[in-house]
Amino acid sequence: MNRQLRLRRPEDFARLRRQGASYRHPLVIVSVAPNALAHNRYGFITAKRLGKAVTRNRVRRLMREAVRHLHPMLASGYDVVIIARPHAVGQPYAMISEAIKTTLARADLTQPAH
Secondary structure, three states, rough: OOOOHHHHHHHHHHHHHHHHHEEEEEOOOEEEEEEOOOOOOEEEEOOOHHHHHHHHHHHHHHHHHHHHHHHEEOOOOEEEEEEEOOOOOOOOOOHHHHHHHHHHHOOOOOOOOO
8 A cells, every 4th residue: 555545653543543433343443534635544453462463464454455445436535544353353355345345334435436
């Protein structure tokens, strides 16, 4: 994912925790807050309770890939943090992608297809 589309600073994650709206799904939690930019920025959180590093990295890669495919269809100007929940471990890409797509739709970030 392009560097400008990534949330990296701890202050940004803290701001989303404070001000962002959260949407829950059994596999992921999505926090969304507007930013002052013309594009979205994405952050991914995989807690240690999900498992060892290999497991966490796999879940993070799957989430990142799902967002990469959904990015062109999303409204611009938001910071989005996606947090993996324990049930996400071991799920196939299609399940994680569908969970993220559904949750982003509930957050009203998806734009209608043309």
